[in-house]
Amino acid sequence: MHDLASRIRIKSSKGLSFRGVRWFHEIRDRKQVRLARFGRQSAYFYMNVPGLIQFRIRKDGSEIAYRAHASLSPSDIAGLISTQAMPMALQLRGFTVLHACAVKIGGKAALFLGPQGQGKSTLAAAFLAAGYSVLSDDVVPLLFTHGKPRVIPAAPEIRLFASTAKRVLPRKWLANSTPVLHKRRITLDRKSHVSRPLEVSCIFLLETSAKLKIEELSGASALSGALRSCFRLDIGNPRLLRGELESLARLVEEVPAYRLRYPRGLAKLETMVRGIARKIKDEQSAD
Numbered sequence: 001m002h003d004l005a006s007r008i009r010i011k012s013s014k015g016l017s018f019r020g021v022r023w024f025h026e027i028r029d030r031k032q033v034r035l036a037r038f039g040r041q042s043a044y045f046y047m048n049v050p051g052l053i054q055f056r057i058r059k060d061g062s063e064i065a066y067r068a069h070a071s072l073s074p075s076d077i078a079g080l081i082s083t084q085a086m087p088m089a090l091q092l093r094g095f096t097v098l099h100a101c102a103v104k105i106g107g108k109a110a111l112f113l114g115p116q117g118q119g120k121s122t123l124a125a126a127f128l129a130a131g132y133s134v135l136s137d138d139v140v141p142l143l144f145t146h147g148k149p150r151v152i153p154a155a156p157e158i159r160l161f162a163s164t165a166k167r168v169l170p171r172k173w174l175a176n177s178t179p180v181l182h183k184r185r186i187t188l189d190r191k192s193h194v195s196r197p198l199e200v201s202c203i204f205l206l207e208t209s210a211k212l213k214i215e216e217l218s219g220a221s222a223l224s225g226a227l228r229s230c231f232r233l234d235i236g237n238p239r240l241l242r243g244e245l246e247s248l249a250r251l252v253e254e255v256p257a258y259r260l261r262y263p264r265g266l267a268k269l270e271t272m273v274r275g276i277a278r279k280i281k282d283e284q285s286a287d
Contacts, residue, residue, distance in 0.1 A: 013065040061092030087231035102135035114206035156193035209261030222257030
């Protein structure tokens with residue numbers, strides 16, 4: 001995502017104001033505490049993360065302006081830009097961007113789609129601990145070249161709660177970690193991060209269950225799940241929505257899709273990683 005991000009201007013704006021903004025959507029947690037709010041005005045979209053940061057994103061995705069709380073460190077700000085504002089800006093520029101982690105297995109990228117809190121970063125860390133390379137732990141922009149879907153890599157890092165990082169990752173990775181808000185940012189080396197676009201081999205829709213189970217999905221079910229996993233800011237732009245639908249339809253037509261039912265918690269992670277990798281490699285061998 002680095003090359004894409006370099007085309008988007010990012011600037012701090014102490015004078016950023018919400019005067020006249022028409023708010024159209026908000027996200028709340030289970031206790032109904034507001035986590036984020038989205039609005040629009042004239043040529044801009046706005047996003048407010050209360051107590052942390054405010055964003056103003058130009059409607060063509062060419063610019064991100066922000067005003068951050070004084071308590072945030074530069075790494076905190078960079079993390080919020082890359083995980084919150086940048087996916088929205090890329091969507092406005094016409095890219096399809098998924099809530100997903102991406103891991104290199106058998107020479108191609110396997111995508112694991114799911115909402116925030118579904119365990120994507122934990123799953124990426126489990127694959128990392130097993131010796132696999134990671135492309136992204138949370139945000140996956142798609143690119144089609146020669147008719148094939150490819151993942152555009154994110155920054156070489158994984159963000160985990162400290163307690164999860166200690167249980168999932170070997171000690172050497174913890175030495176390469178720094179605090180970012182309420183998580184730890186684990187910096188990946190060249191062997192553990194894929195820095196070039198990689199062709200997609202398959203997609204998995206994550207779902208919590210008491211037992212581990214992998215089920216093949218029909219094209220319609222896969223498309224429905226992928227649509228639910230998109231970063232989407234301008235929901236009133238028919239051109240962007242049409243492009244997103246066409247992109248995801250091509251994705252599920254080109255690669256197999258599965259529903260991955262798995263128990264939450266860390267006890268079964270190693271078993272799950274082995275089972276997923278075996279499934280993918282068996283499918284690749286059959287082709």
